[in-house]
Amino acid sequence: MRYMPNVWKLFAIRFFSSLIPAYVIERLYWEERGMTIEMVVYTEIIYAVTIVLLELPTGIMADKWGRKPMIVLSAFMGCCEFLILLFATEFWHFALVVFLAAIGRSASSGAENALLYDSLLSAGEETSFEKYLGHLNALDISATIIAALCGSLLASRFHYELNYGISFVSTLVSLGLTLTLVEPAVKNPTDEDPPIPIRTYITASVRFFRNHPGVYLVLLSGMVTGSAVNFIDEFWQTYLDRVHIPVLYFGLVSAAIFMLRLPGNLVAHKLKSVFGYSSLLSAIMAGIALGFLCLSVMKGISGLAAILLVCLMAGVMEPLAAGYLQHRIDSSMRATLGSFQSLGENAVLSVIGIGFGYFSSKLDIFGGFGFIACICCLFLIYFSYASRKHI
Template structure:
């Protein structure tokens, strides 16, 4: 499986971004307030909602590799612009390009991985390898965080962005080495699906498989909430008077604690029902966000660690549940719906988080996340499709 090691390497350099550990501080230094950052998050989500499925169709029709290459190249451009950004519209442009890149790669990468495994008759291990890819993300992010905080303290915030630009260039070169897997279709005519059919068949798939929709909604809710831990933990640490030099250690911890969930999710699904896993993760997440909002001290960081620990379990299971039930010819398109739902949720959650954060600072934002997770847990338990889903 030659694509596997290449995907590992691409993920490693794509996430070896020392800029992320001081991102919120850098943006704040350049004049970006919390409401302004939330506005860019909503712009990101809206752009993805509009582009996610079209880019998935393009990936299925003209190649997954091309979309992954496009995503990496846009990543290079983002960091180059950020280095010189001083106005809100500069940051908004970067977020817009990031959304295009994210939508281009989201469905394409999972589809390329699954079909690469399918060629080797190893598709049953998709959750295992997806979990390992996510683990590579985490290890790379951890290394970048540890080094990034030290480098920023010594050379300034901008230096980290130049290093991140270089890492993204390496990732872009590696994407060119990927090989497009052959689709498992009966013949060339079967692969030549009209564009309109991608839409109609995708909608038909979800109508015939309501359980998939329910499970994807779970991944959407947990993923949308954890996004705001990733985005604002730096400001939370600043509010409880943690020095910037220690940010790398905390950042590494917040990411490395997700490793067990990603690496062991495929084993956990054989021991517990998917319903039990999702309900437990959602309720514990609600408790973690509520405590972080209430504590407003170092113990609140411990609560965020708990949220990150359990959040890593859901993505491989939700993605595996989906991919085991879809056809190769439309894999990227249907996978894109998963990202579309996530970013639709980001719009709603972002609006609520931004509103309460503007009124009560981060305390209000995390309190809103707690209420959101609790409300989703109730929805999931009461869902009419729940028994079919698990």
């Protein structure tokens, strides 16, 4: 039971790392400092490519040398991001920020879930992983909602820089909490054993996915939907600005966006036992595809309903895909294999981002969302066929 406190510490870390009032006006702040939609997409591609390059190495390091150092590194990168953003005025400043953000994301993506699962495993509670992960995500969403409501109010009355200063303090608190984590005891190679080459980790990971096509298919669905939803997270503010919604109401919209992710995270572990993975994943992807299709044609305030539909569907996906993988892998490679989903998601994101940026430049944000709708529909057709054999 000595590792169970890690669970509550992870809850606190996630809360403060998500208590970021800067996010509610991020696109407006960037645009105010000269960043166009195309330039933002370029930084998104930098972010995605960096994660693709670093995701596996950081996952391997988490498995070989510990999850805690990677989580601490992620929190430290978060502090650096907001410190730089307070003074950012040029494209390369923002490019550096997303580069550091990618380092932090890749460091924590596999390590956090691995630390959570192994902490639960030490207490015999590993079967409750989806439940705890769902609650962790729910707390994340709650903190985001609080930050959004406060952030929009502050942004309507004060300079945007205040939001970024508060966000920097919140990341500092999160960094301090990461230092109190305790590394769980897992079955890793002993000090007497020769070190395992990185190539061995990669080969074993590829072999695992080849031998488990169902896991591969579920993670692929998480990658595609996750990368698609990312464009909602990054550009909903631009959409609201285009349909002339005042910044004062951004907090309410952001709260609604994240509030709708709560039910899915909290009940995903129950839904999977009722409907099964194949039917549930198909419904999620169909809902997301429909939402993006509506966004591309609804050029008014009614498009908010489509954004909310996408977020409602997205809330179920993360714990579902993560749990499907975690229950089927060994602790010695938990972070490495967990990193594959983030790696693949960002590889897909970098490819989709090119098309999104092109259509946004021609047809504004509405054209970009239409392109995402086409991608989601095509993948849904593929998934419906492949899932009959493998899930």
